[in-house]
Amino acid sequence: MTSSTGRTATASTPSAAGGAPAAAGPMHVVQMLTPDGRRVDHEEDPALAAHAATLTAEDLRGMYRDMALARRVDVEATALQRQGELGLWASLLGQEAAQVGSARATLPQDRLFPTYREHAVAMVRGVDPAHVLSLFRGVDRGGWDVEATGVSPYALVIGSQTLHATGYAMGVQRDGAVGTGDPARDACVLAYFGDGASSQGDVNEAFVFATAYQAPVVFVCQNNQWAISVPAERQTRVPIAQRASGFGFPGVRVDGNDVVACYAVVRAAAERARAGEGPTLVEAFTYRMGAHTTSDDPGRYRPSVEVEQWRARDPLTRLEAHLRRDHGADDAFFADVAREGDTAASRLRRAVLEMPDPEPGSMFDHAYAAEHPQVEEERAWYAAYLAGLDGEEGRTA
Amino acid sequence: MTSSTGRTATASTPSAAGGAPAAAGPMHVVQMLTPDGRRVDHEEDPALAAHAATLTAEDLRGMYRDMALARRVDVEATALQRQGELGLWASLLGQEAAQVGSARATLPQDRLFPTYREHAVAMVRGVDPAHVLSLFRGVDRGGWDVEATGVSPYALVIGSQTLHATGYAMGVQRDGAVGTGDPARDACVLAYFGDGASSQGDVNEAFVFATAYQAPVVFVCQNNQWAISVPAERQTRVPIAQRASGFGFPGVRVDGNDVVACYAVVRAAAERARAGEGPTLVEAFTYRMGAHTTSDDPGRYRPSVEVEQWRARDPLTRLEAHLRRDHGADDAFFADVAREGDTAASRLRRAVLEMPDPEPGSMFDHAYAAEHPQVEEERAWYAAYLAGLDGEEGRTA
């Protein structure tokens, strides 16, 4: 698997700099499915191999289905944005394996803290994608039920959620929900973030707090190699997984386009966390196949040949090859999944088009949990103002 | 040298936590003077040994003098504070070797970014201690000439200065003052901070920027094992020096009570930086012998036996023993230094007592570099107001 470490190894040195990257050294990348879909064993760590071994053919088909559905939803959302139905869309294209593998390693009692790109994570946890799209349509900030799904609101301030995740995990500890050995009780937290986010103070403070209290949190960094236009080498000269050792906790780099490896590695980290053994940093080495968001134009900053190279490592193609080779999945299965995707996509489209605009004046709701005289005063003023305008067109309209 | 790693090895595990510290492992500590003053060679790194070997008997006496003077000044400042002449004092007691060793490794063109405790650093660089005490007296924010001494203003917001240091180092790069091989031109930057500060986002962002641009900065962390009442283990379970590897640059732990080792390690790091080879993190493992500041009461949070243990590793006693044993320093030398210290102390006392209070209205000076109408309006109002009060006692006095 030299391919996925390739970029880091060939990182260009910024011109203002002198010497070579220090302590770079290659880092082991956990892989369990080769790009052409062969299942390889992971011999260094028998626990990982054991987790992977628990995956039945049904599980693997389910993973494929999750990934394919997420991709189909993503395509539909991009189309909706192009058609003016969404204000913005942040595509997950290429990151399906990292998201589905990690989310499938969680238990119902776990809590997940996503960024703005974890649509597949949300879907695996039962979030209706329409609730995700309501955010990008500008109807609300994301309408799903946090408690029921275990998925926190999307975080848009880069890195901020890693501290919330750590604090939540400290709460899990205080509730006595780690290390009891009861699989229905012990819980952990997943904190998602990107390669760019690794530079933020908040993320590093989250590492400090997580280790200080041995909080049950798994940091899942999807290193998709770009932070908008900035390559990952501008954030770090060494694998992000290596950051953990500097804070005194384990870091693992996994092939982020290999859903089996992502599942196994995150599951091992999650079990460690639930057992009260503290945090782990998982770096899923992957690639952002699309633009940063629909507002972005990657042609300005990255060569399309890079994208082409990564297309050969597509996480869905890989799992498809594996399913066909080892688990007897046939064209009918894939056609079924595709159909299901189309159904989900058209359901989603309908849901988006039917989304009512928020009620006028509803912006005053939930500014506070308890009554707030100034909000109420302004709400009343605004209602009266609207009533006064009633019928009028607006004097400058 | 197990002694100075002792605390970390016996770190107590916070109760909310489960497992044992991950990846702790002992870290090598560079030592060149044993606590009883024997000079030991450092075999792992011949460059370090070579730097130490450049130190003549005269240099070592000079170092002792610097350390003793700083300590004497520190004692005088504490007395002045007790007598109400200073608002506050932050003692450097116990950290003389780390400060003198590191500061003596700098060249005139280097820039140093201290915290509020680097009095010996300031003195080595030619700052008149009276200019340091003016800050603690509340006359100004520290009155020395930054350009002439190369010492930045004291930073009181923990960690903030590490970013300034890194930015300054980026400027040094842009001036072409790294890697030219001209010893009068190539420059580096020292960023001082404490064990507590290592938890701040700013410090970790400084690591990110320093490595991203391979900036010529040496991070000097004086791990004096306490951040006010919080032991270093609350900030990290592994040696702070290890933090660097997670960001991809070298980290070294040095016996912070061994001035020779501190000198050699910082000099090696400084030369690396000046040569354009990027940042280094030096953790000087030492101990805060006194209170955090004169406002603090360490009896509330740490056992005095710990202080006693560290007294046996006093950096001055150690160097004194070495000078007596290997460099023929006799009682007369030490008496001379003591006399010099007393002279400096009484000069300092006089300077402090004679410090004029700032001019009324001088608070309006330097709020901005260029004229500012609102400041001028308020300055004028205040002058008129004072003139109006003239003679009056104040109506509520």
Place this chain on the structure above:
Amino acid sequence: MSQGTGTGDGGRGPERVTMARALNLGLRAAMEREPKVLVMGEDIGALGGVFRVTEGLAKDFGEERVVDTPLAEAGIVGTAIGLAMRGYRPVCEIQFDGFVFPAYDQIVTQLAKMTHRSRGTLTMPVVIRIPYGGGIGAVEHHSESPEALFAHHTGLRCVSPSNAVDAYWMIQQAIASPDPVIFFEPKRHYWDKAELDPSAEPYPLHRARVVRPGTDVTVVAHGPTVPLALRAADAAAEEGRSLEVVDLRSISPLDLAPVEESVRRTGRCVVAHEAPVFLGLGAEVAARVSERCFYSLEAPVLRVGGFSVPYPAARLEEEYLPDADRLLEAVDRVLDT
């Protein structure tokens, strides 16, 4: 839990206590009443905080509830948000006013907005205690009054007690609030004493109060300027002038009803705070009072506060800080109009 009674007043009778002690008692009462209340911050455990407000709490409630944190303010507030999501009610201590800014992002983009973001499904019962204000002869960053910088943000509530009794009640009310509360403690008055009766009825958290009735000029103050205004009122009384002093207590929401009522009687208003006048709370008070009492005002609303300079070195702070003389000078001006 060591206190035993669980009633929140520890079974105490009236007692003269300092504000620091009153806060300590208030925290204890809240922690006894509600096990989800946690206290967290730098040096709040064994040391009891640099002002000893959390003294003894670690011993009595254990280090799972009295959390000595790493030295990182964003980390403190960020993890408090996560704890609140898990159902806890964290009370964060920021060591000094000038050190809240590393946490500012977490406070204003996360803490203030999480309830709105989640359509009310996630509440944020987090209190952030900030010792603020000057007058203690401190070094830089230890004497500032940043309240306007928080009050401008919706989603936060901001309050400041001016005395020990209010401090005792207000900290408990803040902890009980389902919304985040920035709790400004006037540090120069930590050692001022007042008679505390834990069995009394508390005054509502977000209500201003007339603390001295008067007829000539309405003086609006909060936190450390309340004792100042009362001193000025004494001096003015000797000169035959009657000042009515309103203690705002709540900075956001702002309760201006007693101020407006007062100004309609006096026709004159002076606002005092330690923060710089420019865009300080006094701007909002003056703007509102000028608007709502337009026809009652006999003179412009005047503001007395810090100057447009960085908080100066200790030997200049008495010049910088509004004092009773400066307040009286403004009173003269509104009366001379």
Place this chain on the structure above:
Amino acid sequence: MSQGTGTGDGGRGPERVTMARALNLGLRAAMEREPKVLVMGEDIGALGGVFRVTEGLAKDFGEERVVDTPLAEAGIVGTAIGLAMRGYRPVCEIQFDGFVFPAYDQIVTQLAKMTHRSRGTLTMPVVIRIPYGGGIGAVEHHSESPEALFAHHTGLRCVSPSNAVDAYWMIQQAIASPDPVIFFEPKRHYWDKAELDPSAEPYPLHRARVVRPGTDVTVVAHGPTVPLALRAADAAAEEGRSLEVVDLRSISPLDLAPVEESVRRTGRCVVAHEAPVFLGLGAEVAARVSERCFYSLEAPVLRVGGFSVPYPAARLEEEYLPDADRLLEAVDRVLDT
């Protein structure tokens, strides 16, 4: 340096340019004139910034002067401070208003105070560019107006151009300032065009300007509310009411001389901004105008701005943002008094 002329106007004649382009030209002119000027921030290199304001600069000036940074705002501003100490003049881009807060501590405790701390020996010629304001249908944190949170701090200067021509000059003046300048760019107007003549004489940076004379009501605006006020003035004119519009341009220091002069004539004043009214810049304007024009005011100074709620989702922003109708409603009220 690719531009060659070094005169700062690139030898151009008058040209219709967008505000984004005007800023780009202004940055170029400053960089050509002074080699110590650097531009730094996230995505400002190859991408040219998310609004393309730095387009082409990396190519023309190289990556030592156009510095694509790691994703860390405290890091950007903190290193800019260090660069300034070494004699550089960094211009930092913050990607969106809502992302300035991680840098807030470095801005307010360090950048704003270093000159004072060093008794004037260290100057801080750092510009922080912040695209601000709403109206672009964006997701959270991309539409806010945080200017009051900076203007309350001494040591900073804060300005905001309302049109391309001012943007061109003001960015160069800000870069030339020896003091830190927070430079607020009204992002919804990045693509508005104006005729730019680089050979014209620039107006002083910290001066307000009457952009439309009038006789009935003085309307005070800055940044994005200036075009709004002009539209409202057009509508009012059709109704026979004459609004005088003042573009503040400088938020700190605030130049209220033209406003006061105007209010003394009109007797009526309305202030508009997108930031929440509560403790927004309008509070300071209203407080000052009420104080200084006390005897000229026929009606209270009214404020029109954002509500006391978090900036809402895009489909509600037109309700949240002050528009011409809301401005005119306030005009009606001051005129009906």
